[in-house]
Amino acid sequence: EAGVAQSPRYKIIEKRQSVAFWCNPISGHATLYWYQQILGQGPKLLIQFQNNGVVDDSQLPKDRFSAERLKGVDSTLKIQPAKLEDSAVYLCASSSRWTSGRYEQYFGPGTRLTVT
Amino acid sequence: GQQLNQSPQSMFIQEGEDVSMNCTSSSIFNTWLWYKQEPGEGPVLLIALYKAGELTSNGRLTAQFGITRKDSFLNISASIPSDVGIYFCAGQLEEYGNKLVFGAGTILRVKS
Numbered sequence: 001e002a003g004v005a006q007s008p009r010y011k012i013i014e015k016r017q018s019v020a021f022w023c024n025p026i027s028g029h030a031t032l033y034w035y036q037q038i039l040g041q042g043p044k045l046l047i048q049f050q051n052n053g054v055v056d057d058s059q060l061p062k063d064r065f066s067a068e069r070l071k072g073v074d075s076t077l078k079i080q081p082a083k084l085e086d087s088a089v090y091l092c093a094s095s096s097r098w099t100s101g102r103y104e105q106y107f108g109p110g111t112r113l114t115v116t
Numbered sequence: 117g118q119q120l121n122q123s124p125q126s127m128f129i130q131e132g133e134d135v136s137m138n139c140t141s142s143s144i145f146n147t148w149l150w151y152k153q154e155p156g157e158g159p160v161l162l163i164a165l166y167k168a169g170e171l172t173s174n175g176r177l178t179a180q181f182g183i184t185r186k187d188s189f190l191n192i193s194a195s196i197p198s199d200v201g202i203y204f205c206a207g208q209l210e211e212y213g214n215k216l217v218f219g220a221g222t223i224l225r226v227k228s
Contacts, residue, residue, distance in 0.1 A: 004158070031214070042120075042204050042218025043159065056215060091158050095214070103214045104149070107158030 002026065004108035006092050012114045018080035021111045025073070025094030031055075033105065034067055034077050035091040043091055049075060082115045089113070119143075122205055122219030129195055130227050137222040138189040139205030147208035148181050148188040149216070154201045162203075163190070197228050 005024040013019050025032050030051050035043035046065065048056040051072040060067070064083070069075040079086055089110040095103045122139045129135060139148070147166055151159035163174050165181035165188060172179055179190045188205055202223050206216040 033216075040220070042122075042206070042220050043216075044218070045215050048215060056212075093158075103147075103208070104161060104164055105216060106161065107151075109156070110158050112156075 004092055004094055004106055006090075006108040006111055008111055009109065010112050010114075012116065013082055015084055015115050016081040018078065019082055019113060020076050020078045021090050021092075021113075023075045023077070023092030023108060025075075025092070026096075026106055029094035029096045029106075030072070031095045031103070032069055032075050033093040033095075034075070035093065035107075037089040037091055037110070039088070046077070079113075082113075084115050087113055087115045120205060120207055120217055120219040122222055124222055125220070126223035126225070128225045128227065131195060131197060133195055135192040135195055135199070135224060136189060137203060137205075138187060139207075139219050140187040141207055141217075142186070143207070143209070143217075144185040145207035145217075146185075146210050148179070149206045149208065150177075150179050150188070150190045151204045151206060152201045153204060153221070159204055192224075195224075195226050197226050200224055200226050 007022050032049045034046045037043040046060045047067045049069040052069050067077045089112050091110045093105040093107045095105045120141050149164050150162045153159045163179040168185050169183050170181040176193045202221040204221045205219040
């Protein structure tokens with residue numbers, strides 16, 4: 001079974017520029033998550049989708065970050081304009097509901113963003 | 117907000133030694149998960165725990181879900197060089213949409 005795919009793997013931009021990240025979850029996984037991982041910290045949830053609807057975006061800086069999952073499969077996360085403090089690894093994860101009611105999240109390799 | 121305190125922050129051990137790390141929280145969780153992250157990769161799920169008191173093994177790894185539902189530990193027996201990485205605990209609560217709250221990680225280095 002193919003894992004979560006993300007691209008690009010690395011991106012370097014100047015502050016005030018815009019950037020977009022793409023994620024393709026594990027086939028059949030209805031739930032998709034975007035996390036931000038700052039160096040030396042654990043991942044922090046930015047936004048959670050259930051199919052193409054947003055479940056939780058309480059920690060998404062909505063003045064500059066946006067995300068969509070139009071057809072309930074792939075997702076994009078955009079930052080516009082970027083700030084220096086946005087330098088981080090952006091992780092995508094997906095999960096599905098097991099018959100037991102349990103969820104397990106599987107992560108992609110991440111996109112490392114450097115803002116200069 | 118919910119926070120997880122993970123300790124130790126880092127460990128530098130001799131190959132063959134056993135390792136123990138733990139995670140505590142002021143909040144109750146329904147699920148505890150342990151992930152390992154290697155450089156340039158996303159976290160990989162090692163063990164998932166679903167019931168208070170549950171003890172689960174995965175090869176040389178053993179993890180337990182604390183009785184109070186506010187803590188968990190991970191043990192690695194007979195460490196080998198490929199155990200190197202960052203180990204994260206994460207708590208999950210169904211009432212919060214199964215959102216994961218992560219600890220800050222334990223960096224493990226192994227001397228061979």
